[in-house]
Amino acid sequence: MxxxxxxxxxxxxxxxxxxxxxxxxxxxxxxxxxxxxxxxxxxxxxxxxxxxxxxxxxxxxxxxxxxxxxxxxxxxxxxxxxxxxxxxxxxxxxxxxxxxxxxxxxxxxxxxxxxxxxxxxxxxxxxxxxxxxxxxxxxxxxxxxxxYPYHPMARQAHEMVKAGAIGTVRQALVEYAQDWATEPDDPDSKSLAWRRDPARIGRASATGDIGTHALQMLEFVSGQPVERLRADFHVCGAPKAMEDTAFISLRLANGAPAAMWITQAAPGNYCALRFRIYGDKGGLEWDQEFPETLRYTPLNQPEQTVVRGHGAGVVPSAERMVLLPRGHGESLSDAWGSLYREIAIAVTARREGSAVPEGLLSLPDITTGSRGVRFINSAADSHEAGGVWVNLR
Missing domain, CATH: 3.40.50.720 (NAD(P)-binding Rossmann-like Domain)
Structure with missing residues (x-):
């Protein structure tokens, strides 16, 4: 193999x-x-x-x-x-x-x-x-x-949505929940010091730290960019200078509603990046803490569990990120390896002046990075204006 x-x-x-x-x-x-x-x-x-x-x-x-x-x-x-x-x-x-x-x-x-x-x-x-x-x-x-999109089952979901497996996207939920900020910040932590300083981290803390991952995952899997949002920032853990939690309503490009929950103060959640995306023909659910499986619920049919591995319904663009046979668990470090593999292919092609085969790479690029920064600032715009709807700009 x-x-x-x-x-x-x-x-x-x-x-x-x-x-x-x-x-x-x-x-x-x-x-x-x-x-x-x-x-x-x-x-x-x-x-x-x-x-x-x-x-x-x-x-x-x-x-x-x-x-x-x-x-x-x-x-x-x-x-x-x-x-x-x-x-x-x-x-x-x-x-x-x-x-x-x-x-x-x-x-x-x-x-x-x-x-x-x-x-x-x-x-x-x-x-x-x-x-x-x-x-x-x-x-x-x-x-x-x-x-995170370099987990094979996240890539599988992206391809299934693109192929019409759930029909037209009608609604979506995405969350990234952690619990490390529930307790008071360590006063000796240099990392936490800058994470609470707007001059060094920007206008949001948790929203910038993990919310950008949630946005990128939602847009990548659904194929629908976020056009508008309204955001409320909160401190749900120990008192701190910037938000540890955000509730964000979203409007996708096709008009579908979506919701995002970002928190670093939810006990029992460690690195819980999750999405649920539903269309008029079915739904898909995935959880980064349990990355080996993807739940697929076609309308009026038995639900299916797609398991990471070769064959058995796993599409080629997800298969090429599979390193081990089913039953031998893969992890975030393997996803990082797949990300670095695609970066290497892009860098080699640029330096050699060669073409990358169409559809081979799905590399998050400077446009993705810019979109994340604009999301952070648009969410801050909304929160500071009292939770009003704003364009993502």
């Missing part, structure tokens, strides 16, 4: 050279990137500015077995030095806090290095416009790290 990346994707001729900014010791997001790159078997991590603190940067670089002369504490120095090397990095993963994404991306784009950026892409609409303009001028790949 062929594994993903062999018969389903163009074969790699070599590993691409990857650098990382941020994500050093104690930063979980850096581990996600590193694990995804390694699992894809299409990247070699060769350089990093893993912290702005020189001592932490050196220690982290040694942890990751980087050569001493390719461990940096200044991303600008890294961009200049790597661009000057014949074996310099070909793409950089930006794993830093929100307010730093734009200047870091611009520094590497100025040197012709492709971008892999965490979400939210920036803080403001103006930042989005600046990065989009720079990307158009350079033609560089600008990928956004939304790994």
């Amino acid at each position: 062929a594994l993903a990346g062999t018969e389903f994707y163009p074969p790699a001729t070599r590993r691409l050279r990857l650098g990382i900014v941020g994500g050093g010791r104690g930063a979980l997001v850096g581990q996600w990137h590193w694990t995804g790159a390694r699992l894809s078997n299409r990247w070699e991590l060769v350089a990093g500015a893993l912290s702005s603190d020189p001592e932490t940067a050196r220690a982290s670089g040694r942890d990751w077995l980087l050569a001493e002369d390719r461990i940096y504490s200044d991303y600008r120095e890294m961009a200049r030095a790597e661009a000057a090397r014949p074996d310099g990095i070909e793409a950089v993963a930006i794993c830093t806090p929100n307010w730093t994404h734009r200047p870091i991306a611009e520094a590497f784009m100025d040197h012709g290095i492709d971008i892999i950026c965490d979400k939210p892409m920036t803080l403001s609409r103006e930042d989005c416009e600046a990065l989009e303009q720079r990307q158009r001028e350079t033609g560089l790949v600008f990928a956004i790290t939304h790994p």
